[in-house]
Amino acid sequence: IYYITGEPKRSVETSPFLEKLKKKGYEVLYMVDPIDEYCIQQLKEFDGKKLLSATKEGLEMEEDEDEKKAFEEAKAKAEGLCKLMKEVLDDKVEKVVVSNRLADSPCCLVTGEYGWSANMERIMK
Numbered sequence: 001i002y003y004i005t006g007e008p009k010r011s012v013e014t015s016p017f018l019e020k021l022k023k024k025g026y027e028v029l030y031m032v033d034p035i036d037e038y039c040i041q042q043l044k045e046f047d048g049k050k051l052l053s054a055t056k057e058g059l060e061m062e063e064d065e066d067e068k069k070a071f072e073e074a075k076a077k078a079e080g081l082c083k084l085m086k087e088v089l090d091d092k093v094e095k096v097v098v099s100n101r102l103a104d105s106p107c108c109l110v111t112g113e114y115g116w117s118a119n120m121e122r123i124m125k
Contacts, residue, residue: 001046003029004054005037005119016105017054023103024061028054037120057113059101071100 002021006012009032021028031040045051052059063071075098086096094112102108111117116124 001029001049001051002026002054002059003031003040003051005031005040005117007032007034007119015054016102016108019103019105020061020101021054026061034123037117037123041120053117054101055111055117055119056115057110061100063100067100071098074098 004012004015004017006015009030012030012032018028031037040051040053043051078098082096082098086093089096093109099108099110101110109118
């Protein structure tokens with residue numbers, strides 16, 4: 001079960017994190033109340049299905065062989081760029097990687113799998 005947290009609803013609906021999920025026809029839960037962020041941290045699964053954040057690292061979607069091959073080629077092409085971006089950004093980012101989570105946007109900042117989401121950091125401030 002894919003979900004995304006944030007405010008307001010319009011911002012969540014147009015988030016680049018959802019591009020590939022929407023393109024593949026997946027439904028995504030929009031959690032737009034601040035309390036949702038607290039609840040989702042404790043609720044790891046529902047009805048035997050894992051809850052997966054669209055904004056965190058480690059999001060994996062089913063791909064066919066052509067998509068996998070195209071992704072590996074793109075990843076190999078961009079390896080030098082990723083290294084350069086990591087050098088330039090240095091300690092401002094943990095790592096720079098090529099991802100298959102976007103469809104139209106050039107890039108996005110993803111939080112660690114076990115860290116706070118950007119929405120939680122905003123709430124805590």
